[in-house]
Amino acid sequence: MPKDGGIGASSKRREDVRFLTGKGRYTDDINVNGQAYAYFLRSDVAHGKINSVDTSAASAMEGVVGILTGADFEGVGGLPCGWQVTDRHGQPMQEPAHPVLAQGKVRHVGDPIAMVVAESLEQARSAAEAIELDIEELPAVMDMKAALADGATKVHDDLTSNLCYDWGFVEENREAVDEAIKGAHHVTTLELVNNRLVANPMEPRVAVGDYNAATDDSTLYTTSQNPHVIRLLMGAFVLGIPEHKLRVIAPDVGGGFGSKIYHYAEEAACTFAAKQLGRPVKWTSSRSEAFMSDAHGRDHVTKIELAMDAEGNFLAIRTDTHANMGAYLSTFAPSIPTWLHGTLMAGNYKTPLIYVNVKAVFTNTVPVDAYRGAGRPEATFQLERVIDKAAREMGIDPVELRRKNFITEFPYATPVAVEYDTGDYHATMDKLEEIIDRPGFAARRAESEANGKLRGLGINCYIEACGIAPSNLVGQLGARAGLYESATVRVNATGGVVVMTGSHSHGQGHETSFPQVIADMIGIDESQVEIVHGDTANAPMGMGTYGSRSIAVGGSAMVRAAEKVINKAKKIAAHLMEASEGDIELKDGQFTVAGTDKSVAWGDVTLAAYVPHNYPLEEIEPGLEETAFYDPANFTYPAGAYACEVEVDPETGKVEIQSFAATDDFGNIINPMIVDGQVHGGLAQGIGQALLENCAYDENGQLLSGSYMDYAMPRADDVPFYQVDHSCQTPCTHNPLGVKGCGEAGAIGSPPSVVNAVVDALQSAGHDVTHIDMPLTPARVWSAMNGG
C-alpha cells in the first residue's frame, strides 16, 4: 500500500501551487527600488588582443549611469577556481587568471569586455554599441590536440602551454595496465567524442546587486544552486567583502543542472557596480547570451581500450582523454574530467587494472564545467560503449558479458580509489530484462522491418558516485572547499518545525520531501514542517545542490539536527513526566515512558521549551533549536541498468525512440513520485545528448549553435513515456537515511543505451558500423550507413 505521508510517500509537492498560479518568485521577478540595468558588451571574436576600449562617446549617451571595463576591476580579485588538480608528475595544474571583465585579451566569443549600466536595458545596449573597441584578432585555438602541439598559439600568454594538466590515475598502475593489455587474449578499442553540451535551464541567469551605504551591506540576488558558495567565493576571493557584510539570496530558481553552481562574472560585476555607482544594478541574461556565457558541459575526446581473456573476463582498461577546459577555469572545472570521471572507470565491473590519462586543455571557447552527471556520464559512456563493442567482437551476448564481470561482493574497493559500499547489479539487470520483454524483441524487430524500419536494442549499466563528498578526502584531491552540508532545525513553541537547509531546491522538491523525513522522525503531519533555503541570512552555511547530494548530505544534516532536537525534547519530556530520560520514547507525536501509560504530547514539550515554568533550567537551556553539520563518510553509489529500443529510418537516418526503461537502485527513497520525475528529466537530457544536442564551434571559434534555432533541445515529441523502476534497493550503509541520490542517474545512464541501440539497428541490416559520435542526428546516421 502506498503511504499517505512521511518517508516513502508520494506526497504532492507543496511548491507546485505557487508555480502553477504564476506566483513563483524568480530572480527576474525581483526589482529593487531605484535599480538600473546592466548590459555586457561581449567579445564577438574568439581570441584577440585588446588594444583599447574607448567608452567616452558611450558614457555621454542618454540614460547611461556608468560604464565599467577591465581596468575598473584591476584592484579586484579574479574569478577563483575551487579545485586544484595535481598532474601525473606531482605538479599543480596551470591556473590562469580569470578577470571579471577582460583585461589585455579576449579569449572566447562572449567574453565580457565592458559593463554598461543605464536607466533602461535598451539604453544600456545602445551605449554598448557606441563603445569603440580596438581588438586585434588572433588565431583561435580550437582543436584540443592541435592546441598541445609545439608552437601552438597560446590562449594564455603567461602559461607555458595550453595544457592545464596531464593527469594519470592511478599512476602507479600505468605499467601493469600496459603489460596486461599487451598480453591479453583480446583488446577492444574505441575512439569517441563526448559532445559539448549547454545546460540550458529554462530560466536564464539573473543577478541583482544592491548596496546599502548606511550599513555598508551588500546584497546579491542571483540564480544560484548554492548561494553560500557564491557568498564565499565572491566575498573572499573577488570583491573582498567579509561574509557578514554580504548576503546572497537565490529565490525560486528555474533549473540549474550544474550551470548555476559556479560563480560568474556578472554576479561580481553587479555587486561591485551597485556600490561604485550607488544604484541597485540588475542584469538579466538573454538566451543568446546564455549560450556564450553559461559554463558548458562534457567535451571529451577519448580513446578507450578494454582487455579481456578468452572467456570475456575483463583484465584491464586504459583510457586516454582530452578534456576541454575552455578559455578559463570555471569554479569546479578541473575536478570533472579527473576525480568525477577517472574514479568511475571501474563501472559495475571487477576489472582489476585501470589506468586513466586525462589531458585538460585550454581553448578559445566558453569554459566547461559540471553539467548533470559531470564526469560520470563521460566515464559511463565510454565504458558501456566499449563493452558493447567487445561483446560483438567476442561473440558474447552484451548482457551476459556484463553479468560475467559484475561486482557481486560489497564493500568493493575498485582499482580507481573508491569503495562501493553496497549494490546489487544483477537485481537491477534482472528487473530490466523483465520490464523490457527481451525475448519479445525479435518479434518487434521483425514488425519494424516489415514497416521498412531497422530496430535496435541497447542495454547498459551505470554507476555513479554521488552524495558529494567527504571533505578530508576531497581536500587531499585538491578541492579548495569542504563538501559537508548544514541544517538548522528550529521548533517553535506551538510545535511547528522550520528547517533551514544549505541545500537549494530548484526543481528537486525539497520543500516537500525534506518535511516528509522530519514528519516521520517526530510523528507529526508534514504540513507542520517548513523548509527555508536559498538565503545566506538563514541557514548557517550551505555547500548547495549538485552531484545528487541534497538528500544524502543535506538530508543527513537535517536528520542529525533533528536528532539533537529530539534528544533535547526527550530531556524536557522526562522532566515533565518525572521519568528517566532513557525511558522516553517518541512516536506519533507523543512522548511516552516505556512500560507505563504516561505520555506527553510533542506540542506540550515544545511549549515547555519556550515557556519554561516547569523546566529543568539547571540542566538545559530553554528553546528548541539545533544545528548540525554533516560530512559524509563516503560517496554514495547509485547504480542501475537501462535499455532503449529505437527504430531507424534507413532512407533518412532518422532515429525514433520506441521505448526506454530504467531500473535504478537509489537505496531508500523518500518520495517515489519525485524520484521518478528526477529520472525522467535525466533521461530526456541523456536522450538529448545522444540524439539532438550539440554545442558546435567553427574553426574560427564562432559559436554555430548559439540559440534554439541551432541547438536542438529535446521536445515532447522527441521522447516516449519512460518505464522507470526503483524497486531494487540496497540502502546506503553510511548515511542515516540509507539514501543514495537520484538527480543525475538518468543523464548518466542513458546516452550509451541510445547509441548501443542505434548501432544494433544498423548492424541488423548488415551495416559495418561500430560507433557513431553523438549526437546521432539523421545526417550522421545516414552518413554512417553510407560509408561516411
Add this chain to the structure above:
Amino acid sequence: MYEFDLERPTRVEDAVKLLSDSVESQPLGGGQTLIPTLKQRLASPERLVSLTGIDSMKGVFTDRGGTLRIGGATTHAEVAAKAAYPGLSELAANIGDPAVRNRGTIGGSLANNDPAACYPAAVLALNATIGTNAREIAADDFFQGMFTTALEEGEIITNVTFPAVRTANYQKFLQPASRFALVGVFVAKHDDGVRVAVTGASNDGVFRWSAAEEALNGDFSPDAVAGLDVPDGDMISDLHGSGAYRAHLVKVLTGRAVAAA
C-alpha cells in the same frame, strides 16, 4: 530593440501610404520572424506598419472550380483549419508551433522567403499567384533567391491564389532545433503537368526540381525519381546536414510526396 513607432492601419491603402512616405517603415505581419530579428537589433525601422488589423487581408476562400484564395494576413492556424485543398492544410498545421501558427501569416512568410520556410514550396509547386496592392505576380517570378522576392519597397501581399490542382502533397523533414524544414518537398500534379518545389535545401532558396518534374510527367510514381541525380552544387551544408545529405533527402521526400499524393 531600437525604438520605432507601431501603426495599425485597417485598410490596405492606408498601410501602403504609411509604407511609402518618408519615414523608414517596414511591414509587420504576424511578427514571428521579424520580432526576434528586431530583438537581435538586426533591423532598425523607424516605423512598423502592422497588417494584421486589415480585415480585407484575412480569410480562406474556395470557389466552385477549386481555386483557393488566402488573404495575405491570414494566420497559419486559419489556413490549417480552413484550407480544403490538397497538402496545404497539413503544411500550415506543421509550421512552427501552435502559438506561432496563431500569429504568423502566409503573407509574412512569403515576403520573408526564408530558405527553410514551408510556404514558398507550396506556392511554387502549386503555381500560385501572389496578389499585392499593385499587381499579381506568378510564383515562378516571385522567389528570387534566399530572403529575396519580387516585391517592391512598400508593396504588400494582399492575397495568394492557388489554382485547382489534381493532387498534391508536402513532405517536411525537420531541422531538429529550429523545426524549420531541413528539406521540404511539395509535389503537385496539375492538369498540365507535375511541379516539384524544394525548400530548405538550397542556398538559392526554394527551387523547382525540373528533372523530377519531367520524370513524374512520364510516370507519376516514387520509382520515377529514385534514379535521378539531385544537383548538389548549391545545396546548403551546415551543422544539421551536408549538401549531399540534403540532396539525398530531396529525392527521398519527393518519392514520399508522390506516394502520398
Add this chain to the structure above:
Amino acid sequence: MAKVTMTVNGKSVSGDVEGRTLLSAFLREDLNLTGTHIGCDTSQCGACVVHVDGEAVKACTMFALEAEGAEVGTIEGQANADGSLNAIQQAFQDHHGLQCGFCTPGMVMSAAALLKENPKPSEAEIRHYLEGNICRCTGYHNIVKAILAASGQDVSAIAAE
C-alpha cells in the same frame, strides 16, 4: 508612447507603452504579472505563452499595442474563482508535471488551449501540440500524463507514480 487598453484576466487595464514594448514586458513590468516568463529570445521556449482572444500566443513575440482591445489571459487568471487550482493545474500537481516551475505557466496555458480545441487528445497529439513549449526538468513524461488526466482520460496504465 501610446496608450494601450486591454482586458487582462477579466479586468480592464491600460498603460502607456512604446511601439517596441512587447506584450510580455507589459504584463510583467507594467502589470506585475510575473508568471509569464521569458526563457529565450527566438520565440521557441514557450514559457511566455498567454491567451489572446482565446488563442495561445507567445507574449514575447507580440507587441503590447497589437493586443489593443483584446482579451488576454495569463497564468495568474487560471485558478478557479475560489482560488483553488483549475483542472489542468490540479492535474499538473497530481501527476508531478512540473519541477522548477519556470516553463510551467506556458505549459499550462498551452495545455488549456489544446484542450479547448481538442478535448480528448491522444498522447501523440499532446506531444505534437507541445512542440513550442520546452521543459528541461520533467522529460515531458508527467506533463503529457497530466494533460491526459486533465482531459478526463485514464492514465493508470502509464508508468507508476
